[in-house]
Amino acid sequence: MTKNRLEEYKSKKDEIRELQQKLDNLGKGDSLIGNDTILDYQTGYPRPQSIVGYDYLKEQHLKNRWRRRLDELTSECMEVELWIENIPDSLTRRIFRMHYMDGKSQEEVAKAIHMSQSNVSRKLKII
Template structure:
């Protein structure tokens, strides 16, 4: 598992939104007009090549895009699971609530001030808890190497 950073934690909500978008695209791409392609074939029925346009569903492009988006979705799901496991593994109740509220819960990002208000703390206390926990977890992670 990669080292947990504020950047990885902060990307959690965006990653969850991207997973939903990719899921929609993966399930609805075949309905899109962008999958219609055209090609030119040569008709030799008169003894010489006559270009003919052929229009239809571009299966190769569809499969290539589906594979790319599926790999991206799987990567993001693993990343989100690691972040959720990291937060769930926090033993200190207050720190766990701070991390969950600030990085994971809800669709809209909460500010440290909003988290502090809900937990009856000062904003600086929330910031210090986050920084201290990440520093401690980095040190403990390094000590296992």
């Protein structure tokens, strides 16, 4: 596990929340209502006609794309969480969990486990 991958974990968790919110709210607004123009030949001559409707294909495309990305992010986050949970030392595991999974700063972690911030920083540098 690399430091960079652990740092990306926080951003990926935020992206998961954003995608889930987008999926939950898809179709609730006017974003998928569109209009188009067709030519009507009923009189023998082309007359432009406006058509307004809901874009079901775009909705399905967005759902599929966002679900695929959501599955990828969830899988990557699960790998990081599993790695953190498999840290053998209890104190180090708690520090990693609080800092990366719960999003606490080093100072907040230090207060929670009654250590100095510099000791927390040293524990986080073991990777």
